[in-house]
Amino acid sequence: MPVRVGVVSFPGSLDDRDAARAVRIAGAESVSLWHADPSLHDVDAVILPGGFSYGDYLRCGAIARFSPVMQTVVAAARDGLPVLGICNGFQVLCESHLLPGALIRNDHRKFVCKEQPLRIENVSTPWTSSYRMRQDIVVPLKNGEGGYIADERTLAELEANGRVVARYLGGNPNGSYHDIAGICNERGNVVGLMPHPEHAVEALTGPGTDGLGFFLGVAGVQEAA
Amino acid sequence: MARVVVDVVLKPEILDPQGQAIVGALGRLGVHGVSDVRQGKHFELEVGDEVDDEALARIADTLLANPVIENFTIRR
Amino acid sequence: MARVVVDVVLKPEILDPQGQAIVGALGRLGVHGVSDVRQGKHFELEVGDEVDDEALARIADTLLANPVIENFTIRR
Amino acid sequence: MALDTVELAANTADQPQPYAELGLAEGEYRRIREILGRRPTSAELAIYSVMWSEHCSYKSSRVHLRQFAEKKPPEAADKPVLLVGMGENAGVVDIGDGWAVTFKIESHNHPSYVEPYQGAATGVGGIVRDILTMGARPIAVLDSLRFGRLDAPDTHRVLPGVVAGVGGYGNCLGLPNIGGEVYFDASYAGNPLVNALCVGAMRADGIKLAKADGPGNKVVLFGARTGGDGIGGASVLASATFDDAKPSKRPSVQVGDPFAEKVLIECCLEIFAADLVVGIQDLGAAGLSCATTELAAAGTGGMDVDLDLAPLRDPTLGPEEILMSESQERMMAVVTPQRLDAFLAVCAKWEVLATVIGTVTEVSAEEAARGGRLRMRWHGETIVDLPPRTAAHEGPQYNRPIERPLDQEAINAHDGHNLPRPRSAAQLRATVLRLAASPNLADKSWITDQYDRFVMGNTVLAQPEDAGMIRVDEVSGRGVAVSTDGNGRYTRLDPYAGAQLALAEAYRNVATTGARPLAVTNCLNFGSPEDPAVMWQFTEAVRGLADGCRVLGTPVTGGNVSFYNQTGNTAILPTPVIGVLGVIDDVARRTPQAFRSDGALIYLLGR
Ligand SMILES: Nc1ncnc2c1ncn2[C@@H]1O[C@H](COP(=O)(O)OP(=O)(O)O)[C@@H](O)[C@H]1O
Numbered sequence: 001m002p003v004r005v006g007v008v009s010f011p012g013s014l015d016d017r018d019a020a021r022a023v024r025i026a027g028a029e030s031v032s033l034w035h036a037d038p039s040l041h042d043v044d045a046v047i048l049p050g051g052f053s054y055g056d057y058l059r060c061g062a063i064a065r066f067s068p069v070m071q072t073v074v075a076a077a078r079d080g081l082p083v084l085g086i087c088n089g090f091q092v093l094c095e096s097h098l099l100p101g102a103l104i105r106n107d108h109r110k111f112v113c114k115e116q117p118l119r120i121e122n123v124s125t126p127w128t129s130s131y132r133m134r135q136d137i138v139v140p141l142k143n144g145e146g147g148y149i150a151d152e153r154t155l156a157e158l159e160a161n162g163r164v165v166a167r168y169l170g171g172n173p174n175g176s177y178h179d180i181a182g183i184c185n186e187r188g189n190v191v192g193l194m195p196h197p198e199h200a201v202e203a204l205t206g207p208g209t210d211g212l213g214f215f216l217g218v219a220g221v222q223e224a225a
Numbered sequence: 226m227a228r229v230v231v232d233v234v235l236k237p238e239i240l241d242p243q244g245q246a247i248v249g250a251l252g253r254l255g256v257h258g259v260s261d262v263r264q265g266k267h268f269e270l271e272v273g274d275e276v277d278d279e280a281l282a283r284i285a286d287t288l289l290a291n292p293v294i295e296n297f298t299i300r301r
Numbered sequence: 302m303a304r305v306v307v308d309v310v311l312k313p314e315i316l317d318p319q320g321q322a323i324v325g326a327l328g329r330l331g332v333h334g335v336s337d338v339r340q341g342k343h344f345e346l347e348v349g350d351e352v353d354d355e356a357l358a359r360i361a362d363t364l365l366a367n368p369v370i371e372n373f374t375i376r377r
Numbered sequence: 378m379a380l381d382t383v384e385l386a387a388n389t390a391d392q393p394q395p396y397a398e399l400g401l402a403e404g405e406y407r408r409i410r411e412i413l414g415r416r417p418t419s420a421e422l423a424i425y426s427v428m429w430s431e432h433c434s435y436k437s438s439r440v441h442l443r444q445f446a447e448k449k450p451p452e453a454a455d456k457p458v459l460l461v462g463m464g465e466n467a468g469v470v471d472i473g474d475g476w477a478v479t480f481k482i483e484s485h486n487h488p489s490y491v492e493p494y495q496g497a498a499t500g501v502g503g504i505v506r507d508i509l510t511m512g513a514r515p516i517a518v519l520d521s522l523r524f525g526r527l528d529a530p531d532t533h534r535v536l537p538g539v540v541a542g543v544g545g546y547g548n549c550l551g552l553p554n555i556g557g558e559v560y561f562d563a564s565y566a567g568n569p570l571v572n573a574l575c576v577g578a579m580r581a582d583g584i585k586l587a588k589a590d591g592p593g594n595k596v597v598l599f600g601a602r603t604g605g606d607g608i609g610g611a612s613v614l615a616s617a618t619f620d621d622a623k624p625s626k627r628p629s630v631q632v633g634d635p636f637a638e639k640v641l642i643e644c645c646l647e648i649f650a651a652d653l654v655v656g657i658q659d660l661g662a663a664g665l666s667c668a669t670t671e672l673a674a675a676g677t678g679g680m681d682v683d684l685d686l687a688p689l690r691d692p693t694l695g696p697e698e699i700l701m702s703e704s705q706e707r708m709m710a711v712v713t714p715q716r717l718d719a720f721l722a723v724c725a726k727w728e729v730l731a732t733v734i735g736t737v738t739e740v741s742a743e744e745a746a747r748g749g750r751l752r753m754r755w756h757g758e759t760i761v762d763l764p765p766r767t768a769a770h771e772g773p774q775y776n777r778p779i780e781r782p783l784d785q786e787a788i789n790a791h792d793g794h795n796l797p798r799p800r801s802a803a804q805l806r807a808t809v810l811r812l813a814a815s816p817n818l819a820d821k822s823w824i825t826d827q828y829d830r831f832v833m834g835n836t837v838l839a840q841p842e843d844a845g846m847i848r849v850d851e852v853s854g855r856g857v858a859v860s861t862d863g864n865g866r867y868t869r870l871d872p873y874a875g876a877q878l879a880l881a882e883a884y885r886n887v888a889t890t891g892a893r894p895l896a897v898t899n900c901l902n903f904g905s906p907e908d909p910a911v912m913w914q915f916t917e918a919v920r921g922l923a924d925g926c927r928v929l930g931t932p933v934t935g936g937n938v939s940f941y942n943q944t945g946n947t948a949i950l951p952t953p954v955i956g957v958l959g960v961i962d963d964v965a966r967r968t969p970q971a972f973r974s975d976g977a978l979i980y981l982l983g984r
Binding site for chain 3: 289
């Protein structure tokens with residue numbers, strides 16, 4: 001039985017089809033989850049994809065946090081369900097307090113879309129287990145509000161416990177503190193990532209296939225379990 | 226030195242998608258009784274005493290607000 | 302029915318690139334005397350009488366502001 | 378003011394009406410009175426004024442645009458490429474394997490000057506709805522931009538706003554931006570050009586048309602509420618210079634809500650998939666006036682509308698304002714009574730407001746001969762009773778005077794051979810550096826970095842490639858390539874050849890990717906058609922494009938004309954922007970720009 005990975009669609013989600021495609025390419029089964037349906041339909045992991053949920057007019061992710069599906073996701077995540085939030089999904093995870101800190105407007109105040117080098121710094125999460133420690137990868141980055149911020153204590157804790165999952169290389173593209181591109185919760189099952197690995201799973205349509213590891217990771221870990 | 230507050234709001238006839246989104250979210254949150262929300266910008270300026278009302282109005286009109294679609298108020 | 306204003310501002314320790322950009326632009330425009338600008342959000346809500354102070358605070362705290370990075374004030 | 382009903386209009390023939398202020402010529406007003414056999418009500422006047430504006434009726438260009446049909450390249454009878462030709466919201470092209478694509482380019486020039494961010498954003502929104510209306514999923518956008526000199530102060534207001542607006546709206550819709558252009562020239566100061574192109578894909582049997590067929594079918598208005606946006610904008614904003622805009626005609630800016638449009642797209646696609654509509658039309662310029670008259674005119678010709686039912690954002694709007702409002706993110710569908718519940722259920726799922734505001738009606742033979750019968754009620758009174766075809770299809774047409782500009786000889790007399798040439802290595806170096814640093818040639822990533830080119834995961838080529846390429850079918854790899862090009866300076870020197878150069882460039886850009894060019898769209902940006910010299914440029918460009926398309930075998934499937942791009946008496950450089958679309962059987966076989974292996978031989982092709 002292939003691992004079943006749910007991909008949530010909020011109104012305004014954009015990269016949900018891309019995330020589903022990445023899941024399939026990694027050999028898992030993608031299951032679409034609807035924001036208004038609280039059921040997770042027995043999936044083994046959940047992806048909150050990129051986009052502009054509910055328009056993101058107030059603060060990114062602020063409204064999505066209150067959707068019926070998120071009530072269930074929050075509870076399941078606290079019980080250890082692997083959850084990956086990409087871009088807007090990362091913002092939703094922060095707004096939902098599954099991850100600390102917040103994401104604010106890029107320091108240069110423009111939307112940025114580029115091929116972004118990253119370094120993977122934690123390979124013990126279900127999403128990053130197929131990478132090597134300190135592996136450098138390139139995946140697309142595209143956001144207007146991707147600056148990660150948190151207070152000093154939180155930052156120190158993230159650093160001390162290896163909870164910075166990915167860090168920007170070759171220049172900070174959005175003003176994120178400590179060049180942080182992605183973090184995880186204490187338990188490691190919840191990962192938030194600003195860049196888009198789901199856009200780097202086919203050589204033809206992305207900068208390469210470096211992003212596939214995030215999806216291979218969750219497919220593999222669950223199979224072994 | 227004084228703190229001056231400038232609030233910038235969309236003109237009433239202009240569509241405010243932000244405000245609409247919040248009204249919608251409140252409904253889904255089960256909060257009732259909020260019939261309309263308009264979202265604007267709020268600026269807090271630290272200004273020296275040499276900056277008079279006229280200068281402030283010019284700052285608001287050229288930089289803080291877009292007079293084509295927004296109105297502003299200044300509080301000293 | 303009453304109009305309530307909620308102003309949301311970034312906590313002082315959080316960097317505000319928008320505010321900084323405005324300070325920079327003022328300098329380029331030759332406007333002097335503005336030493337700092339912070340940009341926040343301004344909400345105008347039309348609320349029914351059944352919405353009490355506590356309900357308003359909850360709306361501000363859970364939806365309009367993100368307490369991790371922002372503070373808010375409510376004016377009735 | 379008392380309500381101007383049809384009954385009142387019939388009894389007050391002499392009441393003066395502000396037709397001139399609404400942009401109608403005296404002769405046009407007289408024709409409206411002839412058609413109706415009485416004076417129009419103010420609501421009818423509103424409808425005719427927007428439908429007969431230059432922007433909607435193409436009154437100065439139509440006689441010339443016919444050439445695109447007349448000179449259409451012959452097609453193999455068994456394998457027509459064009460599934461839907463000019464005249465619909467957008468043309469539809471067969472790309473094989475049961476796939477069809479639709480694409481079109483449109484201008485939003487004046488609004489982008491007034492309010493750059495919102496003008497550009499709503500320009501993208503409008504063209505995306507045109508594509509959606511055909512039954513297609515929008516899959517990519519391109520934008521073709523022209524600004525005044527880069528160092529002109531106003532450019533610093535307009536350029537960042539336009540780019541942020543194109544990006545803000547397109548990014549939020551989740552449409553990859555796969556190409557476009559930007560040029561700087563003093564003639565565009567005060568008249569920036571913002572032309573947006575959208576491509577959509579669908580199964581060839583899924584084409585939807587804008588017509589109201591089937592008496593008894595329901596007319597549903599769905600999407601955003603109607604507000605006071607851009608009232609009068611259709612005729613004023615898009616068809617007259619600002620210089621003579623009277624205060625009463627001041628444009629009111631339209632604000633876009635990309636989230637509402639994104640939801641509308643998904644909602645419509647679900648509606649199409651379940652086959653729930655008979656006809657559909659987006660609301661663009663001329664809003665409800667356009668949607669109702671065009672849907673009725675293309676269908677039975679009959680429609681009854683109760684304007685009171687239109688959901689309003691501003692409850693103080695009067696019927697004329699509702700009819701002229703250009704509020705964004707609205708659509709109108711014709712739905713059978715049997716499918717209405719299912720239709721409304723899909724809208725409810727996406728939290729899209731949907732309201733039945735009218736019914737398709739039968740018309741008598743006599744009514745049909747007059748052009749159908751569209752009736753609208755307001756507060757229980759009939760305020761509109763007109764033959765919709767007269768508003769939608771039978772607008773005025775002008776054969777405007779044409780005269781070769783007096784300076785045409787002189788500007789062509791300049792001989793480039795006499796210009797100084799760099800002679801030394803140092804001079805050559807200086808020339809190269811100057812060229813590389815010139816805004817028209819310099820790197821454009823400041824702009825393209827603000828556009829999402831990855832979303833949807835089907836972008837095979839985007840910046841900095843000559844043409845964008847999108848995979849349409851993930852299994853077979855079938856895809857399309859698109860490029861837009863235009864060169865106002867060439868066109869100024871010779872509009873006939875200039876239009877052909879733009880066509881040839883876009884055609885080459887598509888061909889070099891490995892795609893086979895199939896079809897053409899165009900946006901013709903010119904000065905005032907009332908200036909015979911501008912009209913000469915226009916007709917020469919149209920003739921050049923039509924002839925070029927015939928030679929290359931690529932039909933024109935649609936496009937847009939933008940006139941009155943001028944400040945005072947000075948027109949912009951004549952700027953036809955040409956979009957070419959091609960098909961590639963397997964995107965894996967695309968040819969990117971960069972050299973891919975060491976030691977490859979380099980050939981120069983052509984003369
Ligand atoms: N330059 C042009 N070349 C070819 N067709 C054109 C051109 N300009 C307009 N058209 C066609 O004329 C028709 C009406 O124009 P259109 O842009 O659809 O108006 P609207 O969308 O505002 O109703 C369309 O079918 C369009 O494709």
